[in-house]
Structure formats: C-alpha cells, structure tokens
Amino acid sequence: MVKICCIGAGYVGGPTMAVIALKCPAIEVAVVDISVARIMAWNSDQLPIYEPGLDEVVKQCRGKNLFFSTDVEKHVSGADIVFVSVNTPTKTRGLGAGKAADLTYWESAARMIADVSKSDKIVVEKSTVPVKTAEAIEKILTHNSKGINYQILSNPEFLAEGTAIQDLFNPDRVLIGGRETPEGQKAIQALKDVYAHWVPEESILCTNLWSAELSKLAANAFLAQRISSVNAMSALCESTGADVSQVSHAIGKDSRIGPKFLNASVGFGGSCFQKDILNLVYICECNGLSEVASYWKQVIKVNDYQKNRFVNRVVSSMFNTVSGKKIAILGFAFKKDTGDTRETPAIDVCKGLITDNARLSIYDPQVNQEQIQRDLSMNKFDWDHPIHLQPLSPTAVKRVSVVWDAYEATKDAHGICILTEWDEFKTLDYKRIYDNMQKPAFVFDGRNVVNVEKLREIGFIVYSIGKPLDPWLKDMPAVA
Numbered sequence: 001m002v003k004i005c006c007i008g009a010g011y012v013g014g015p016t017m018a019v020i021a022l023k024c025p026a027i028e029v030a031v032v033d034i035s036v037a038r039i040m041a042w043n044s045d046q047l048p049i050y051e052p053g054l055d056e057v058v059k060q061c062r063g064k065n066l067f068f069s070t071d072v073e074k075h076v077s078g079a080d081i082v083f084v085s086v087n088t089p090t091k092t093r094g095l096g097a098g099k100a101a102d103l104t105y106w107e108s109a110a111r112m113i114a115d116v117s118k119s120d121k122i123v124v125e126k127s128t129v130p131v132k133t134a135e136a137i138e139k140i141l142t143h144n145s146k147g148i149n150y151q152i153l154s155n156p157e158f159l160a161e162g163t164a165i166q167d168l169f170n171p172d173r174v175l176i177g178g179r180e181t182p183e184g185q186k187a188i189q190a191l192k193d194v195y196a197h198w199v200p201e202e203s204i205l206c207t208n209l210w211s212a213e214l215s216k217l218a219a220n221a222f223l224a225q226r227i228s229s230v231n232a233m234s235a236l237c238e239s240t241g242a243d244v245s246q247v248s249h250a251i252g253k254d255s256r257i258g259p260k261f262l263n264a265s266v267g268f269g270g271s272c273f274q275k276d277i278l279n280l281v282y283i284c285e286c287n288g289l290s291e292v293a294s295y296w297k298q299v300i301k302v303n304d305y306q307k308n309r310f311v312n313r314v315v316s317s318m319f320n321t322v323s324g325k326k327i328a329i330l331g332f333a334f335k336k337d338t339g340d341t342r343e344t345p346a347i348d349v350c351k352g353l354i355t356d357n358a359r360l361s362i363y364d365p366q367v368n369q370e371q372i373q374r375d376l377s378m379n380k381f382d383w384d385h386p387i388h389l390q391p392l393s394p395t396a397v398k399r400v401s402v403v404w405d406a407y408e409a410t411k412d413a414h415g416i417c418i419l420t421e422w423d424e425f426k427t428l429d430y431k432r433i434y435d436n437m438q439k440p441a442f443v444f445d446g447r448n449v450v451n452v453e454k455l456r457e458i459g460f461i462v463y464s465i466g467k468p469l470d471p472w473l474k475d476m477p478a479v480a
Helices: 013-023 036-042 054-061 072-078 104-116 133-143 164-169 182-195 209-240 244-252 273-286 290-317 345-355 369-377 406-410 430-435 452-458
Strands: 003-007 028-032 066-069 081-084 121-125 150-154 174-178 204-208 326-330 359-363 400-402 415-418 442-445 461-464
Touching (some): 003 013, 003 072, 013 054, 013 081, 066 072, 081 104, 081 182, 104 121, 104 133, 121 133, 121 182, 133 209, 150 209, 174 209, 182 204, 209 244, 209 273, 209 290, 273 290, 290 345, 290 415, 359 406, 406 430, 430 452, 452 461
Parallel strands (some): 003 028, 081 121, 121 150, 359 400, 415 442, 442 461
16 A cells, blocks of 8 residues: 655645545555644644635545644655645745745755655655755755665645635646656656546646746746736726726737736735745846846735735825724635635735724634734744744734624724625625714725625725726825
8 A cells, every 4th residue: 555644734735635535545645744733623623724625525534544643753654655745934034034935844854754764755845845945855865865765756736725625636737847867757657646546647747856846936926927917907997097807808808818817906915926936036036037036026016016005095095094993804814715814915904004003893704813813913924934933922913803794893994995805795785884884984895896886876985906996086096
C-alpha cells in the first residue's frame, strides 16, 4: 500500500489530501501538523476551515484511509511520498523584508524529513514557494541523507477558495515538475499515477522543476493583474459616467480576453495574490530585472489605491467626517463562500475608517469575532505565521463591534459598506434597513451586488464601484 503524508493541515493540505484519499482508496493518507487544536478540529464535526463540500469528503474517508495526526515524525518516517504544505510568509525583517518569502518553516520541515527518514522518499512542494526553493531543499536533504535517496517534485496547487473541492475533482490542469534525470522522471511518474486515478492524462502536465515553481507565481500574478486592470478602469468610469459592468461585459466578449476575473471591486485579497506578486518582484530584482519588477509592483499599487479610494469616498460623502458615526460593515471574508480573511480588503478599509474615528459594526456569516479582532490588531504579514507565533490575545479594537445579523449591524448606522459579495446581501430587506438608519442613509457597495436604482427609490444615497455617480457624490469628490 502506497503511503502519503502531508506536513501542514491548512487550506491546501487538508482539502487536497482528503480528495486524494477519496479518489484513491488503496492509498493511505496522513495529514500531520504540530498544532494540536487544528488536528483536533480535523478529527471533529467542526472542521477548522469552511469549504463547500469538504465536510462530506472528510467524513467518507476519515478513519479508513485518511488520518489526521500530531505524530509528525511517525507518519513522515513511514511515508513513500511526503507533501510539504507549510506556511511561506513574506519576510518582515532582514534581507528581502516586505517582498521575499520566509522559508523558515520549509527548511525546518526538510531537516525533520532528513532526520526521521529510514527509506527513500519523494518530497513534494505543495506550498507556494520561490523559484529555486526545490534546489535549496534538495541540498538540505542530500547533505543529511545517510544514504537515503530523495527526489524533489514541485506540484503547485491552483485551488480557488469557495470552489476548492470542485477544483480538486475537476482541475484545469495538474502540474508536476521534477528533475530531468531517470530518477526524477520515475518520481514524476509515481505522483502522476496518484492523480491519474481521477484526472485525465492530458490534464496532467509534466515540466522541469523551475517551470513548475514559476508557473504558480505567474498564474496568480496574471489573475491579480486582471483584477487591478478592471479596478483601474472603474476609477475612470466613475470620472466619465461610464459603467464598469458594461465595459467589462463588452471586453469579456472578446474570446482572447474572456469574462473571468473582470468584476470591479474594492480590491483583491486572499493568501496568495499579494504574497506571490511580492515574491515575483523580489526574484526579478535579484536577477537584475528592475523594469519587470516595477511592472508587477504596479498591480499591488493599484489594489492599494482602490482600497484607499473607497475609504476616501466614504469619508468625503459623509460631510468629510465619519468621526463618532456608526458604519455597518457587511462582509469581512476576502470573497464569498469562504471564512478566510487573509489579506481581505476589509482589513484596510476598516482600519482606514477607524483612523477617522468611525464606530464599526461588522457582520459576516462565516467569520467570528475573535478572527476579526485578531485581523484588525495584527501587523501586516503576521497572519501567515502559525497561530502560536501570532499575537496572543488580540487587544480588542475599541471602536469595533461584531454582530451576527445584518439588521443588527445596520441599525442606527449612518452608512453601510458591502465588502464581501455574499448572496444574502442581495436579498436583504433594504426598506427595513433604511427605516432603522440615520438619515441621510448611505450604501457604499464595494462588490456591486445591490440593485442601485431600487435602493435610490427607497431613499439611499448609493455609491457603487465604477458606476455613474449619484448626484450627491458628484458634489463631494473623493479626495485622493
């Protein structure tokens, strides 16, 4: 029986291994992590992450050929294939601070694999890592090999949160990068055989190591670039009276461009886009490609500009001050159908409003109070370190309350900011909400989910990203 072990029970490791276990009943899959609380959650009825369809997959396999354990060394030692899916945060100090990936957790995982291994192993990079990481890991393993042979593969994940299980069941492609040696090719084939249980052969792409590593960074950079492109257009649309939804629909009809990732919004979030672009920028700079680095840096600059522009629009619309005013925040996750708040634009928008002394009442159907308080009190990039290395008890952000109902959040508020496109926000009783708000009542739709005309008929002053401006807003331009 082939044995697979995955180090890291997070957003990537957990769902990926659960699907491998479901599709390959003859393979024993163990997911290991040093976090006792996280492993306990994976073994309970309340999984540590929310992902549609994940519950069912885990329940079908857990205890049969899928195991979650804190006994890291035992499972690594007995495995034929070891996936490494640990955090690779952006460095906050030292060489490359603010851009380079911090490979501390990766390196300690590699050293532990070398320490406990008694048989040959295939080691698979599953975390997003900088190009040439495999080479560094290979050196650590071979210099500590004690006669054991290791083959390093890169197998980047291309999951989108909210649809991760479907993405795993029907991937656009599975990418496997390895050495162009007989041993390397044999290792690639071994991993290919695992995926071939359910993925068509033509969808399994095999490349060299560096191409696989760079493809992951490039894919995220291209996707983020599309979002920043349409967000840049949204600012121009507001200034000219064009409608960004109509513009993006028109350009999306061009088969060379296509319609995906063309929704204007308050900005992109999630664990990968910003981190991967910063990583790409750093690699370009290290290779003397400063023009290429500044090109990709601009994608992040436009994203930051969009969040700042949104905050400025809120403040300037409300007589240039939100001090002491209650603002309802609807949605905190970085997108719908996930509880993930990593790099969510809501953090920067909330911090911007708090700086202006607003009182915030936040509602998100999947994000709890502890997480929101933690996010708002954390420094940039801290979120990507294991939880025991994050600030222990988040100092409650004084001007923030977290509620479990949209109507409670909006009661007596001066304005509403919609920051996540949860479906329920489209069907709220906005007449009821309007009647219980301070007047004039504002809606700032950062996801273009509401029916603007209907809300204006009720009496709201509405700002929608990239849409023709409400007459009220034209008189109060958002200062840059």
